[in-house]
Amino acid sequence: MMIQTVIEQKLLSAFDPVHLEVINESSNHNVPAGSESHFKVVIVTPAFDGMRLLPRHRAVNAVVAEELAEKIHALALHTYTPSEWYEYYAEKPPASPKCLGGSKVDKATI
Structure with a gap:
């Protein structure tokens, strides 16, 4: 079973959320294609x-x-009560920070 699906099932069962998104952001990072290592x-x-x-x-x-x-x-977490969600974000989830890991870091700045 895909890791993303496992995460979704566990969170649905544990929290009974009114809104849940589990987004595989691995493609934004320095990992092999098809990886399931970075999630929001x-x-x-x-x-x-x-x-x-x-x-x-x-x-x-x-x-x-x-x-x-x-x-x-x-794992980037964005956790809200229903009132917070509707007040601040409604249908648009917040963006995750840019990755600076792996080969995407400018080694000269370290």
């Missing part, structure tokens, strides 16, 4: 009501701990 998760759920950002991220990381330990190199 946008999750909107009432389960985050009353939680600060760090506990939300810890909760998501706990659900996908096996994938993080064995298969995923990077």
Whole structure:
């Protein structure tokens, strides 16, 4: 089963989100074609009501701990309550930062 699908299933089961996007961003990085190593998760759920950002991220990381330990190199998390999502983003998820890893780093600046 594809890692992206596993992540989606685990998050759907754990959080019952009103909005969930699991986006494979591996092609934006210095990895072989078809890789599943870099993901962005946008999750909107009432389960985050009353939680600060760090506990939300810890909760998501706990659900996908096996994938993080064995298969995923990077996981960008965008975690929202429904009211935050509709107030700030509605249907447009935030962009992930540019990758500076691998051969894309200008070695002279390091």
